[in-house]
Amino acid sequence: MRIYSASSEETLRARKLLRDWVGDGFLAKTQYQRLEQETPSELRTTNIFLRLVLFLFTLLSVGAAFGLFLVFLSRPSNQTAGVVSLIFAAVCYAAAEAAASQARLYRYGIEEALAVCSVGFLCAGMQAAFFSGRSYSPQPEAIQSMVPAAGVVFSLWIWRRFGLLYAFLAAMIFVIFLPGYWTSSHEAQHLIVAVFYAAGLVVVAVVRSRHRFDYLDEAYSAVEAFLWLGIYLAINLQVSSLNLSMHWWDGTRAASEFARPFYWGTWVLIWCLPPIVLARGIRQRDRFVIAVGAIVAVLTFVSNKPYLGWPRHTWDPMLLGILLTGVAIYLRRWLARGPGGIRNGFTAARLSGKDKQWINVGATVTGLLSPQAPAPQPSSPDFRFGGGQTGGGGAGGDF
Amino acid sequence: MTILTRLEQWKEQGKVSPEQCAHLAGLTRGEPFSLFLELNVLLYAGVLAFVAGLGWNVSTWSKQLGDGLVLTVLSTILAASFWYCFSRAPAWSPAETPAPSPIFDYVLYLGSLIWSMELAYVENRFHVLSGQLDLYLLASAALFFFLAYRFDNRFVLSLALSSLAGWFGLTISHWSAHQDAAYRQYALLYCLLVGVGGALLQRASLKPHFFGTYLNIVANVLFWALLSGVFIRQGYGPWFLALLIACGASVAWGLTRRQFAFVAYAAVYGYVGVSSLFLRGVTDQTAVLFYLVVSGVAMLVALVLIGRRFGRQA
Numbered sequence: 001m002r003i004y005s006a007s008s009e010e011t012l013r014a015r016k017l018l019r020d021w022v023g024d025g026f027l028a029k030t031q032y033q034r035l036e037q038e039t040p041s042e043l044r045t046t047n048i049f050l051r052l053v054l055f056l057f058t059l060l061s062v063g064a065a066f067g068l069f070l071v072f073l074s075r076p077s078n079q080t081a082g083v084v085s086l087i088f089a090a091v092c093y094a095a096a097e098a099a100a101s102q103a104r105l106y107r108y109g110i111e112e113a114l115a116v117c118s119v120g121f122l123c124a125g126m127q128a129a130f131f132s133g134r135s136y137s138p139q140p141e142a143i144q145s146m147v148p149a150a151g152v153v154f155s156l157w158i159w160r161r162f163g164l165l166y167a168f169l170a171a172m173i174f175v176i177f178l179p180g181y182w183t184s185s186h187e188a189q190h191l192i193v194a195v196f197y198a199a200g201l202v203v204v205a206v207v208r209s210r211h212r213f214d215y216l217d218e219a220y221s222a223v224e225a226f227l228w229l230g231i232y233l234a235i236n237l238q239v240s241s242l243n244l245s246m247h248w249w250d251g252t253r254a255a256s257e258f259a260r261p262f263y264w265g266t267w268v269l270i271w272c273l274p275p276i277v278l279a280r281g282i283r284q285r286d287r288f289v290i291a292v293g294a295i296v297a298v299l300t301f302v303s304n305k306p307y308l309g310w311p312r313h314t315w316d317p318m319l320l321g322i323l324l325t326g327v328a329i330y331l332r333r334w335l336a337r338g339p340g341g342i343r344n345g346f347t348a349a350r351l352s353g354k355d356k357q358w359i360n361v362g363a364t365v366t367g368l369l370s371p372q373a374p375a376p377q378p379s380s381p382d383f384r385f386g387g388g389q390t391g392g393g394g395a396g397g398d399f
Numbered sequence: 400m401t402i403l404t405r406l407e408q409w410k411e412q413g414k415v416s417p418e419q420c421a422h423l424a425g426l427t428r429g430e431p432f433s434l435f436l437e438l439n440v441l442l443y444a445g446v447l448a449f450v451a452g453l454g455w456n457v458s459t460w461s462k463q464l465g466d467g468l469v470l471t472v473l474s475t476i477l478a479a480s481f482w483y484c485f486s487r488a489p490a491w492s493p494a495e496t497p498a499p500s501p502i503f504d505y506v507l508y509l510g511s512l513i514w515s516m517e518l519a520y521v522e523n524r525f526h527v528l529s530g531q532l533d534l535y536l537l538a539s540a541a542l543f544f545f546l547a548y549r550f551d552n553r554f555v556l557s558l559a560l561s562s563l564a565g566w567f568g569l570t571i572s573h574w575s576a577h578q579d580a581a582y583r584q585y586a587l588l589y590c591l592l593v594g595v596g597g598a599l600l601q602r603a604s605l606k607p608h609f610f611g612t613y614l615n616i617v618a619n620v621l622f623w624a625l626l627s628g629v630f631i632r633q634g635y636g637p638w639f640l641a642l643l644i645a646c647g648a649s650v651a652w653g654l655t656r657r658q659f660a661f662v663a664y665a666a667v668y669g670y671v672g673v674s675s676l677f678l679r680g681v682t683d684q685t686a687v688l689f690y691l692v693v694s695g696v697a698m699l700v701a702l703v704l705i706g707r708r709f710g711r712q713a
Contacts (some may be wrong), residue, residue: 031414046706054702066694067691071685111561326445327501328441328445347431347434351435360553363557
């Protein structure tokens with residue numbers, strides 16, 4: 001099913017690990033050179049920057065070519081445009097296959113963009129060709145769910161075939177649109193999405209157990225993390241609600257919008273899920289799942305007050321900050337006090353130079369984005385300090 | 400063949416020692432599993448949430464709490480943070496220095512953010528330098544540069560660079576006429592100052608590992624400034640020429656130093672600049688789309704050639 005052979009991808013992984021290890025000083029340069037020669041790869045890869053730019057220019061070229069076709073057809077009907085779009089989907093997919101199988105491009109930007117375009121053209125084409133002429137109805141017809149369903153199936157296929165993680169994410173996003181065609185009940189919609197993700201999670205959990213420590217382990221780890229996050233977001237009615245901004249800060253969102261048992265059931269679940277995800281991540285030593293466990297734990301703290309209908313306080317973020325910092329310091333100290341700085345197979349020490357690199361990049365970016373300086377102010381002498389619209393570190397408009 | 404099997408094979412062939420094999424196999428299996436990155440992210444998020452909450456409290460309750468209490472709280476946190484940093488820091492070294500404790504960088508970051516908040520509060524309440532906010536930014540930038548170099552901290556270096564950029568921006572916001580042109584000139588001056596400063600500091604071996612941060616910021620500000628010049632209706636010629644030179648320099652630097660971010664900058668900014676010139680005044684949809692197809696494919700070919708020649712390493 002996968003377009004790249006397992007041995008090719010395993011070899012690429014070995015080469016990547018060798019580079020990391022020599023960078024961290026675990027291998028001598030001469031060792032690295034010898035071992036690298038023993039792991040030749042026929043796949044063409046590039047660095048992340050060229051990959052991004054190639055992706056961008058492929059999207060641009062394909063999008064412009066599609067536009068050019070429509071212009072040549074001079075004001076085509078929606079159906080005609082839909083058919084052209086479907087043809088483009090087929091051409092893009094064929095080109096992506098050729099780029100990966102013939103030119104051996106691997107995460108090169110080009111084949112990825114072509115695959116992404118094929119999903120986009122397929123959905124847009126189906127919508128335009130089959131459903132564009134229908135009269136408006138507040139309750140969409142179930143048959144129209146064919147479009148997001150096709151998006152789900154094709155995105156999953158792209159994910160399996162090319163191993164592109166974001167295609168899986170796209171499939172998860174398409175799933176969100178499905179239940180809207182089937183039922184008008186908000187409870188049922190949340191439930192259907194959560195059930196889809198849970199089913200996916202079961203499948204992934206079963207499949208990934210066969211891939212411990214091989215090249216697919218990391219990919220399945222990320223997919224599992226996405227699914228846990230998806231389930232959490234589907235059941236957290238405060239986070240996943242569309243009119244979030246209206247009710248978020250004042251805590252006035254009423255439980256009456258949903259059936260009471262459902263509403264309080266989800267409240268119980270949002271407290272149950274973070275420890276389950278964290279426990280699973282720690283048990284599997286899975287970085288992505290641990291990260292999602294931490295994220296959903298924070299989201300639970302943040303969304304608890306709106307859930308209960310309690311008002312927020314200005315000191316809530318401070319308390320959260322103290323909690324996060326306290327947990328981090330406690331965990332670090334607890335781990336460091338273990339024999340050799342290790343407890344139950346976990347350490348707070350840095351084992352890879354890549355961690356430091358990530359922190360350096362993050363430090364530069366977040367430092368630039370941080371609210372660090374006073375902003376220009378109105379010159380009125382009776383301007384009052386206050387308002388609290390932006391918070392932050394002092395650079396808000398009300399400072 | 401998985402990496403674990405390969406390692407076993409390499410050990411049997413004597414290409415890696417048994418100790419190396421055991422260590423590398425352990426790393427592959429996540430034994431031990433490092434939580435270094437996660438704990439750092441948690442610390443950073445904690446500091447940011449705390450400062451955000453503090454700012455929200457100050458802006459909401461300042462009238463009820465009174466200036467004295469607000470300033471006392473802010474000053475106490477500021478003093479405690481800087482006391483911690485100055486008392487724990489090892490002797491200064493021009494080379495890269497590891498932080499003396501895991502929370503050190505975040506305490507310094509907290510202190511820097513509180514400094515900004517307190518300055519903003521003082522100015523807004525007491526108008527000490529009314530209308531001269533740029534001086535606050537300049538003073539903050541100077542302090543942050545000092546702290547960044549004293550404690551070898553990239554968080555604070557980025558704060559310093561953005562404060563300096565803010566100072567340039569605020570200084571010219573007092574000028575009402577021809578603001579765009581003035582902004583461009585000041586952006587170029589900022590690039591010159593930061594670029595030359597960074598290069599001199601690197602040559603002097605003063606925290607040379609900071610140079611990458613300087614260069615990335617300078618490259619982006621420079622390209623934005625030059626692009627904004629290319630977009631003007633008249634007199635864009637010199638800006639376009641400067642953009643081409645900057646793109647050439649960026650590509651050359653990126654390829655020789657194998658820093659492909661600079662190749663990407665040149666490709667994207669250069670393409671936008673050149674396209675804006677080609678498409679200037681063109682209203683025919685077909686011509687625009689045709690140009691985008693042809694130029695997009697040309698860029699792809701050029702980038703693939705560059706990638707094949709230079710950029711195979713991920």
